[in-house]
Amino acid sequence: MKQKTYNLQDINKVAQEIIKEVTSKIIIFNGEMGAGKTTLIKKIVELLGSNDHVSSPTFSLVNEYKNKEGSIFHFDLYRINDIEEAYQIGIEDYLYSGSWCLIEWPDKIIDLLPEEAAIIDIKVLFNEERVLIIN
Numbered sequence: 438m439k440q441k442t443y444n445l446q447d448i449n450k451v452a453q454e455i456i457k458e459v460t461s462k463i464i465i466f467n468g469e470m471g472a473g474k475t476t477l478i479k480k481i482v483e484l485l486g487s488n489d490h491v492s493s494p495t496f497s498l499v500n501e502y503k504n505k506e507g508s509i510f511h512f513d514l515y516r517i518n519d520i521e522e523a524y525q526i527g528i529e530d531y532l533y534s535g536s537w538c539l540i541e542w543p544d545k546i547i548d549l550l551p552e553e554a555a556i557i558d559i560k561v562l563f564n565e566e567r568v569l570i571i572n
Contacts, residue, residue: 439571442562445476451569452480458571459555462537468559473567475513477559478539482509485537493541498526508536515542523549 439458443451455464455477464481466474479491486504494500494513502509510531517523523546531538532551543550556572 441569442566443569444566445473448477448480449484452477452484455481455557455569455571456484461551461553461555462535463532463551463554464537464539465543465550465554465556466539466541466559467543467556469561472559472561474541474559477557478511478541481539482511485509498522499531508534510534510536510538512538512540513542514540514545517545520545520549 439454441451441454466478468474475491475493482489482491482502482504486506487502487509489502491502491511492500494511495515498512498514498517500511502511512528512531514523528546528549532549540546540550558570558572560568560570562568
C-alpha cells in the first residue's frame with residue numbers, strides 16, 4: 438500500500454505514479470461523489486496515450502478510448518441497480534480483454550473483479566487536498 442497527499446496541481450504526477458505502481462490494468466477507484474475520480478482517470482487516459490475526449494460514462498456506463506495499444510475502458514457503475522445489469526453490458530468481456538479498465542463505483546460488481554485488480558482510494562481533506570491510497 439502506498440499513500441500520497443496531493444492537490445489538483447499534482448494530478449499529472451499522481452497519475453504517472455499510479456500507472457507506474459499498479460500491477461494490473463484493472464483499476465478500481467473508490468471515493469465519495471466529487472472526490473476527483475473522473476479527473477484522475479482523465480489524466481491517466483491521457484498519459485496512456487489517448488487523444489480522445491474523456492468524460493464520465495454516467496449514463497452509458499462505459500466509454501471506450503483508443504491509444505496505440507488498443508482500447509482503454511472507463512466505467513461509471515453508479516447507476517446500475519444490480520450485478521445483472523453489469524452482465525448485460527458484457528462486463529466480463531471487458532475485464533478479461535487485456536485492456537485497461539478504469540472503474541468508478543465498483544461496489545455492485547466487486548464479486549466479478551479479478552483478485553489482482555488494483556484499488557485506489559481517494560479521500561477528500563479539508564483544504565482541497567486529497568489522500569490517495571494505492572492497494
